Amino acid sequence: MTGLYPKINDHLYIRIASSDASEEEIEYRSRIAEMEEESFLIEIPLGENTGRLKKLHIGDELSVYFLTGEGIKNYFYTHVLGFKDDVIRMVRIRKPDEDSIVKVQRRSFLRVSGELELACKTQGGERFLVRTEDVSGGGLSFWTDGKIKLNVGEQLQCWLLIPYRSGAGEHAGFGAEIVRMKELENGRNLAMVKFTNISDGERQKIIRYCFERQFDFRNR
CATH class of the missing domain: 2.40.10.220 (predicted glycosyltransferase like domains)
Incomplete structure (x- = not known):
């Protein structure tokens, strides 16, 4: 069942939990740069419409989806664990449990x-x-x-x-x-x-x- 996880270079589409409703509406895009045992390292997210980088903080809750080949959205929740500075600065997010990733096909809804x-x-x-x-x-x-x-x-x-x-x-x-x-x-x-x-x-x-x-x- 390891096929459920996204892979390196896959795009992630992210919304950030916030008490500000307008902030929660913004979708950001990122990319998985590295995998670790318990986490993904992702690029700093970019606003899909604004083109601006989004600064994340440790503990931020994220609602994330990635697309599989057939265009099926796979959703999961995660949070920011920390950061890693390499050639680029990366954000470390918790790898979700595999059974908590929810597939959404267009015809069948949770x-x-x-x-x-x-x-x-x-x-x-x-x-x-x-x-x-x-x-x-x-x-x-x-x-x-x-x-x-x-x-x-x-x-x-x-x-x-x-x-x-x-x-x-x-x-x-x-x-x-x-x-x-x-x-x-x-x-x-x-x-x-x-x-x-x-x-x-x-x-x-x-x-x-x-x-x-x-x-x-x-x-x-």
Whole structure:
């Protein structure tokens, strides 16, 4: 299973955990220069849009992905351990456990359980507020009581409130279709929806939440 790790010269795409939401949106690119037993040595990251070098500090938490040949993104979390000065200055980051690297294919998304607030509007203009049962980059499910009548195939306009580990919160808006309804004995229903109309940026917000949740579960 050693094929899961990135190799020397592979590019890494990095976001830095920060309490500043605008800082967290910036994607940096780096390259693996050397491998060590417990760590990767990477070049100083460069802002993808700004072209500026990013100074990192020991302890900075990073959300990282690298691409495999088929264009599949492999995500992992890590943190800065220190630095090494050679011909160039390099940043030492912790090598993740192999089983904590998560592959994301475009069609299958990581699904995590989470009670998030979801505001919905039906095509008929009826609005309601519910809580999710689980969330992924491709869809979610939520609980309703018997008062809200929903049917398979129904289209909804939705706004999901996403809390991040940094304490920042964001809304993701999207169109969704109910693909399944499951009735439970206590009169509650579980509605499963798939996203039908969602921009890449909004989907990325949800995927990021899923990775943070996955990371939290693993660290318990």
